[in-house]
Amino acid sequence: MRIDEQPRQRWVDQQPRTRWVDQSAFASRRPDLRLGTRSHRLDAAGGTAVDRIAVQHTVRTGTAEYSLLLNAPSWLGRRGVGEALADAVAELRAVDLTYGPTRPDSLVSRLRRGEISPESYAPLADLVDRCAAMRAATDGWFDAWAVPGGFDPSGLLGGWAVERAAARLRAAGIHDYAVLTGADLVVRGHAPHGGPWRVAVHHPTDPRRAPLALEMTAGAVGTSGVTGRRGHVVDPHTGEPADQLDAATVIGPDLAVADAYATALYAAGPAGLAWFRNGSDYRALFAHRRR
Template sequence: MPIHRTTRNTDTVRTIAPGDQPARPDVRLGGPAARSRPTSGGAGPDRLVARHTVQTSTADYSLVLNGPAWMTRRMLGEAIGDAVAELRAIDVTYSPLREGSLVSRLRRGEVAPEAYPPLLDIVERCNAMRAATDGWFDAWAVPGGFDPSGLIKGWAVERAAARLRAAGIEDYAVVSGADLTVRGHAPHGGPWRVAIHHPYQTKRPPIMLAMTGGAVGTSGVAGHQNHVVDPHTGEAVHHLAAATVTGPDLAVADAYATALFAAGRAGLAWFPTADGYRALLAPTR
């Protein structure tokens, strides 16, 4: 896969050389066959591994939890329930697709973001990403007004991951579409092995990452066409087949990926960032 790398690897995200790639990744992202799901095998005898999927109005989520030795099955189940409740609550309260959500009410001018701290957090994050990308990520440059869709899924994943950490789980992967956040180790005991597939050219080998922390945000990797527009013109963009960004926070990585997909290679002026975000771009040809 012809990927442009923009900066060196970090301690928590490492590119695996083609000759060292494992036969079985833990997570596959992208490709036309909807392979964006965890595929990890079993863990050692002293660890509990749980997998769970949940569907909301805007996204599907998959969780893989590698529980600590002291955690019981009941405790693991409660941690999953707490993370799932967070994802469902965010969908009901902030989904742009729900007429009664705070985001929809904000679009209609019925509420002010200052009245709801999480809504204000979303608005401020979108403001920050518009400034960081020279306007190529612009949640206001869409039909109907404010739409944080390019950021809010990653925001939801990070909040669900925070619930897992609060329960004492330090080894997990939370995946949604071609986006993920991971921490610690996979069930096999090593770093999470993430395969990023080209969205259309299925015979190309994937890019393989070894991760013990951080996020992968994508735009175009899932194979959806005409889903990103140039915020300056309103026209659908086709500069790239895919844009992938790795970094500490999925909401930020998602927004950067959306902006890069819109801007094409011109967006590489933003990378590398001082806070650890790096870009992988797949050209259209």
């Protein structure tokens, strides 16, 4: 089932950053980005403005594949754009190496063993604080401490990595970009054709359904449940694998938060829809009940 269906042309949040568009809008203009069941796809839609440099790059770390699409100002030059891209890729690799909970020598693993405290490293403290905030926001359904082996931030670590890489791009002067990993993405600014990023969000489990059509200039889409591994999300209240939903997709301003909400919604099932009421900046796009 699709949750929180919105009327066409209604803004998803109070800022004109993400809006629903008619499916017919994609008939003549292909989407720039497609989020599918198990992976994303990039469509070369439209041209590139004469004063911009468009770059597309894909990188694989030890745990994920990321695609970066940059619509950079020409004053940076190709060398400057290349350096900015390399810096963002280095951040993605660094997060995987430094914070991956499956790596015995990572900061997260050392924290789990009691060898260091969160305050030992500022980014680690930020990661722990974000997990604590999401535990509170989801009534304990996202709980990085209620997993086998102790603290495990995997439910928002990928989104956190993307947001940190995106911050590197902005620091270098690139404010128009898209970063994708799996069924998750962050966008900012405009696509190379000069308009908002056109995003087709396909249903996470039913490819026969028409995709949701979005135009975005800022925002993130986070999805849980499409890895193909049942039992990868644990009900923090029982310790058993979550079994209510096949997939959950959440949209909002920050990918780490959207990822955590999607993970929690996947675990909580329909009861988690209450988190997205009362003016929340985050919305549930899909919450597909398991058959």
